[in-house]
Amino acid sequence: MAVDHAADIRRTITGVLLAAGLLVVLWCRGWPLLGVILLVSALGLWEFYSLFWGPRGRIPSRLCAIGLGWAMLLLTWMRRPQDALVCLGAGFVLAALSFLFRWDVIEEENAFSSSGIFMAGLAYVPLLLLPATYLSTTKLIFVLAAVAASDTAAYFIGTRFGHHKLWPRVSPNKSSEGAVGSLAACVLFCAVYGEIFGQAGWLAFALLGVAVNAFAQLGDLFESALKRSVHVKDSGSLLPGHGGILDRADSLLFAMPMVAVVDQWFAFF
Incomplete structure (x- = not known):
């Protein structure tokens, strides 16, 4: 698959700016976060x-x-x-x-x-x-970072090594290689996070990473199917290299409620 380096640069710059802005907002918490x-x-x-x-x-x-x-x-x-x-x-x-x-x-x-x-x-x-x-700041940072690791790995591995379509009718650009890379990156991040910061240990966090990635990929595929059903490429153009807000938040919208439910039953943090 051809690599668009200009798109990679736009995507990276936008991602870094978004991450920096979110960290500031999460540090402030309160009304800035609500806003x-x-x-x-x-x-x-x-x-x-x-x-x-x-x-x-x-x-x-x-x-x-x-x-x-x-x-x-x-x-x-x-x-x-x-x-x-x-x-x-x-x-x-x-x-x-x-x-x-x-x-x-x-x-x-x-x-x-x-x-x-x-x-x-x-x-x-x-x-x-x-x-x-x-959700607490710690939990929000965890789910945001886990989803970001999933999405980033899926994009860069998929664009460079993707040869087998994951679900062509739903999302023709997503590859099985990207999906596997996304899973591996998310599990690795969650395991390391759990070993350093978690109460449940690395293995429990690795299993949580499998669930986070499954819901994140489901959210991504769902939004892709929505766009395919109305024949558009992106939900918007607000974020250079990413598309619209939904293009950036689709995985998070599915993964975050799952983490919130799991958090009610198990002491991960």
């Missing part, structure tokens, strides 16, 4: 809806979803997760009303699709971002 979470939620939702509704389609629905997403995140930040779920339920009620009125007026056979897309956006972005509002 970044809310920004990622809003941009991610906008990109998600743009995939299906076009760059400027259904603006009121987008703003409503962003408001509901922010409410979910703010309420979880304030230790009121039960109220965050109420906001998700409110989103479904609004989507149901939208479907009823649209179907009553024009009787579209696919009138429910827009309501389904509205709810899918809420479930995909702000709901999966909720753990970022309550």
